[in-house]
Amino acid sequence: xxxxxxxxxxxxIVFFLVTFGVLVFMRIGLNKPGDPARTMLGxxxxxxxxxxxxxxxxxxxxxxxxxWYWLRGMFTLDFGYSQTNNLDxxxxxxxxxxxxxxxxxxxxVGALVxxxxxxxxxxxxxxxxxxxxxxxxxxxxxxxxxxxxAPLLSYLFIIRLQWFPRLASKxxxxxxxxxxxKNFLLPSIVLMLPLAAVYVRLLRADMVQTLQADFVTLxxxxxxxxxxxxxxxxxxNSLFTLLTNVGVQLGGxxxxxxxxxxxxxxxxxxSLLVVGILSxxxxxxxxxxxxxxxxxxxxxxxxxxxxAVIDPRIRHARALS
Amino acid sequence: xxxxxxxPPVADPAxxxxxxxxxxxxxxxxxMWFGITWLGGLVFCIVFASVLPFIRLYDTKIRVGGxxxxxxxxxxxTAWLGTDSSSHDVFARCIYGAxxxxxxxxLSTVIGLVVGGLLGIASGYFQGWTDRVGSIITDSxxxxxxxxxxxxLVYRMDDLKDVYSWLGWLDxxxxxxxxxxxxxxxxxxxxxxxxxxxxxxxxxxxxARSLGAKSGRVIAREILPNLIPAMLTxxxxxxxxxxxxxxxxxxxGLGVExxxxxxxxxxxxxxxxxxxxxxxxxxxxxxxxxxxxxxLIGDQLARRFDIREAAI
Numbered sequence: 001x002x003x004x005x006x007x008x009x010x011x012x013i014v015f016f017l018v019t020f021g022v023l024v025f026m027r028i029g030l031n032k033p034g035d036p037a038r039t040m041l042g043x044x045x046x047x048x049x050x051x052x053x054x055x056x057x058x059x060x061x062x063x064x065x066x067x068w069y070w071l072r073g074m075f076t077l078d079f080g081y082s083q084t085n086n087l088d089x090x091x092x093x094x095x096x097x098x099x100x101x102x103x104x105x106x107x108x109v110g111a112l113v114x115x116x117x118x119x120x121x122x123x124x125x126x127x128x129x130x131x132x133x134x135x136x137x138x139x140x141x142x143x144x145x146x147x148x149x150a151p152l153l154s155y156l157f158i159i160r161l162q163w164f165p166r167l168a169s170k171x172x173x174x175x176x177x178x179x180x181x182k183n184f185l186l187p188s189i190v191l192m193l194p195l196a197a198v199y200v201r202l203l204r205a206d207m208v209q210t211l212q213a214d215f216v217t218l219x220x221x222x223x224x225x226x227x228x229x230x231x232x233x234x235x236x237n238s239l240f241t242l243l244t245n246v247g248v249q250l251g252g253x254x255x256x257x258x259x260x261x262x263x264x265x266x267x268x269x270x271s272l273l274v275v276g277i278l279s280x281x282x283x284x285x286x287x288x289x290x291x292x293x294x295x296x297x298x299x300x301x302x303x304x305x306x307x308a309v310i311d312p313r314i315r316h317a318r319a320l321s
Numbered sequence: 322x323x324x325x326x327x328x329p330p331v332a333d334p335a336x337x338x339x340x341x342x343x344x345x346x347x348x349x350x351x352x353m354w355f356g357i358t359w360l361g362g363l364v365f366c367i368v369f370a371s372v373l374p375f376i377r378l379y380d381t382k383i384r385v386g387g388x389x390x391x392x393x394x395x396x397x398x399t400a401w402l403g404t405d406s407s408s409h410d411v412f413a414r415c416i417y418g419a420x421x422x423x424x425x426x427x428l429s430t431v432i433g434l435v436v437g438g439l440l441g442i443a444s445g446y447f448q449g450w451t452d453r454v455g456s457i458i459t460d461s462x463x464x465x466x467x468x469x470x471x472x473x474l475v476y477r478m479d480d481l482k483d484v485y486s487w488l489g490w491l492d493x494x495x496x497x498x499x500x501x502x503x504x505x506x507x508x509x510x511x512x513x514x515x516x517x518x519x520x521x522x523x524x525x526x527x528x529a530r531s532l533g534a535k536s537g538r539v540i541a542r543e544i545l546p547n548l549i550p551a552m553l554t555x556x557x558x559x560x561x562x563x564x565x566x567x568x569x570x571x572x573x574g575l576g577v578e579x580x581x582x583x584x585x586x587x588x589x590x591x592x593x594x595x596x597x598x599x600x601x602x603x604x605x606x607x608x609x610x611x612x613x614x615x616x617l618i619g620d621q622l623a624r625r626f627d628i629r630e631a632a633i
Contacts, residue, residue, distance in 0.1 A: 010453075014460045021461070025477055139352075139620070143613035145565035147572050147584060148605040151591050155602060159595045255468030259569050263591070274573055277472050280480075285473070293464045 007304055011297045019290045023070065024063050026282050039280045040081075053081070057283075070283075074290060080283025089283050093272070098172070100268035102184055103257055107191035108246065114192075115199035116235075122200070123207030123238075124230055134200065141197035146256040149190045150263040157186060187264045191256045195249060202245055206238035213237070240307070247303035250296055353621035356614035363611065367420045370413075377413040396599050403599035405590060411600055415607045418583045421494060422611075425577070426564045428498045430556050433505025438552060440506065441513025442540060446521055455510065462507040468569055474500040475575045493577045497570060501563050509555065516551050520544050550626035554619055561615030568608050583608045 030036045037053040054060055057080065058069050073080060079089035122131045157163050164182050172180060210216065211234055219229045254270070261270040269288055276284035370376050396403045402411040444455030462470070478496040482488040491499075520526060526543050534542070570576055571584025578585070583604045590601035 010457060010460065013457060014464050017457070018461050018464045022465075022473070025473065028477070028481065139616070140613065143561065143616045144609055145568060145612060147565065147568045147587060148609045151587060151594060151601045151605050154591075155594055155598055159598075251463065251466040254466035255566075255569070258466075258468050258472075259572060262573060273469060274472065277476050278574060289465060289469060289473075292466055292469065296464055296466070 004305065007301060011301050015293055015297050018293050019071070019286070020063075020067050022289050023067050023286055026280070026285055027063070027066075036282060040282055057081070070286060074287065079287035089287050093269075093284075093288065096267060096269050096272045099266050100257055100261070100270060103188055103191060103260065103266070103268065104253055106184060106188035107195055107253060107256075108249075110188060110192040111196035111199055112246075114196040115203060118196075119200045119203035119207060120230060120235060122204045123211055123234075124226075126208060126211075135204075138197040138200040138204075141193050142201065144194055146190055146194070146259045147263075149193065150187075150260060153186055153190060154264070183264075183266070187260045187266060190260050190263075191253060194256075195253070198245065198249065199242055202241045203238060206241050207234060210234045210238045243306060244303060247299045250299050254292060254296075350621060352617040356617035359610050359614045360618075363416075363419050364423070366416045367423065370416050370420070376416055377410045381410065381413070382408045396603075402603045403597065405586070405597070405600040406593065411586075411603050414581060414586060415583070415604055417580050418586060418604065419607065419611070421577045421580065421582045422564055422567055422608075425494060425498050425501065425567050426560050429501035429505055429563055430560050432499070432502025433509050433559070434552060434556055436502070437506040437509025438513045438548070441510035441515075442517050442544065442548070444510065445514040445517025446536065446540060446544065448518075452514075455514065459507040459510045462503070467504050468566065468573075471500050471504060471566060471570055472573060472575060474503065475570065493575075497567060497575075497577060500570075501566060504566065505559055505563060508559065509552065512551055512555050513548060516548050517544055520547055550622075554622040554626060557615055557622060558619035561612040561619070564615070565608065565612050 027036050030039060036059045037050040037057075040053060058066055070080060077090055079093060081088055118134055122134045125131055158165075164186050216229060216234055219233050220226070224233070257268065258270040258274060260266070261268045262274060265271075269292075272284065273288050275281070276288065366373065366376060371378075402415065405411055405414065440455050440458065444452040465473075475493075475496050478488075478491055478500070479493075482491045521544070526539060529539050529543050567576070567582065568584035568587070571582045572588040574588070576582050576585045586604040587601055587608075590597070590604070594601050
């Protein structure tokens with residue numbers, strides 16, 4: 001419990017530190033009064049507009065005061081104002097959340113669905129042809145950046161075979177289920193394949209070790225069926241590294257989503273951020289990155305917690321230290 | 322690979338003996354030699370690009386029948402990998418693109434290695450408050466998705482150098498190098514910390530300390546040499562990740578503009594993918610082969626030094 005509280009405390013500090021850092025970094029160098037508002041509104045803004053925005057967001061006070069007002073807004077879901085769209089960030093962030101969420105969920109779930117059986121079977125039949133082929137492909141796939149996989153797959157499946165439409169149109173499953181999958185299948189695969197390869201490698205390595213453990217031999221000797229030994233005895237004890245990594249990969253997944261959304265023209269949070277950064281959209285960048293930081297931090301905390309649930313040994317080992 | 326964060330080496334109760342050495346030795350080293358050959362060939366071409374007769378200058382236009390047209394040549398004898406939208410030789414551009422990409426990758430790895438390594442050693446060796454501050458720094462660096470942090474840093478550095486004159490020396494290439502260097506700090510720090518913790522209670526370190534050696538000497542003479550294998554392995558694997566990240570940044574519009582990089586070529590070519598696949602697919606292949614080469618060499622090093630993948 002003490003360990004958990006310590007982690008929680010640290011994660012809270014990290015959250016405030018990073019969000020404050022983003023705020024300062026977005027505004028540093030905008031020294032003259034009215035500068036931040038002018039950056040937000042663009043060159044054509046009148047003095048009144050600049051004054052109005054400066055007053056509304058306290059842009060001429062010090063960074064801490066600005067941070068305080070922005071943070072207070074965040075907790076009431078008021079994410080600030082974006083000049084590029086002339087809208088409150090909250091209003092136009094809403095439709096952007098789901099597409100990114102779809103991508104992330106499809107990629108992670110798909111990767112696990114592929115990776116777990118493949119890795120378990122590879123470990124079970126170690127050094128077989130299947131194992132060697134699997135290792136080869138997972139190694140190759142780990143090394144493919146999203147930036148490479150996206151053009152390759154889209155050339156093959158969109159341009160040559162024409163299985164998928166060129167531009168994303170129907171985004172939500174309730175609009176058109178087949179249209180939804182046509183739009184999301186390829187981008188999800190681009191994110192999914194390297195992820196699946198990472199999982200296969202991690203799980204296989206752990207699984208190979210577990211299968212050599214005494215309790216596995218004992219279970220087989222007692223006549224437990226191989227399937228049961230593999231799936232319930234060995235797998236549970238091998239999930240450790242995989243689990244750590246599902247959390248760790250989240251950051252990479254968001255990075256991949258930035259590229260993939262841009263490439264396949266999906267209007268999600270990633271493309272929102274890219275545009276936001278490139279047009280100095282202070283509040284969009286601050287708020288969206290705060291959401292991402294909160295997500296990453298929370299997932300890591302949950303992963304930390306789940307160790308103890310999965311593996312009682314950790315509970316005790318950490319209680320002692 | 323997408324830009325991934327290395328997982329922290331967990332305090333791990335399942336540290337059962339590794340797979341038997343027998344199966345490790347039997348694996349052939351074709352992969353590593355492939356990696357070395359590819360990277361060696363690439364570096365050779367980069368260094369002697371202006372001398373070698375078969376590499377054109379990156380902005381030489383190839384004229385067909387006296388005219389330079391968009392994508393006027395497919396892959397063939399005149400231009401090995403075809404020509405791009407302004408009828409430049411794709412092969413030559415791939416080579417010149419590698420020059421920027423590899424320089425950026427190597428320099429940023431060095432930055433990450435030095436800063437992250439020192440941070441990690443200090444955290445692991447002194448523990449207590451140093452460790453706490455160190456881990457808050459690394460956690461903060463890892464809390465933002467790496468590519469997002471990179472975009473933010475590069476874009477703002479662009480602005481800042483106009484405001485503060487002492488930043489005038491920053492050009493795009495330096496901005497990207499610094500940014501990727503900052504991204505590389507956290508993983509290096511974590512590895513160095515974990516390794517230092519494992520080393521600091523070993524007998525030879527205790528012996529040095531009880532003989533009265535000061536902390537600085539113990540770190541420099543006892544700990545540092547033992548960190549080299551792990552750090553080297555991580556550095557090689559990390560190079561692949563940084564090269565990919567540089568490509569992604571360029572694709573998102575924050576790359577080195579002149580002369581060019583692979584990411585820029587991919588983003589330029591992909592709009593005309595249907596018309597001229599070679600202008601996009603070949604830079605993709607160069608990027609892929611380079612990343613996989615670094616991974617293959619890193620893999621071999623990890624095997625050689627017996628470093629578990631989970632720790633990388």
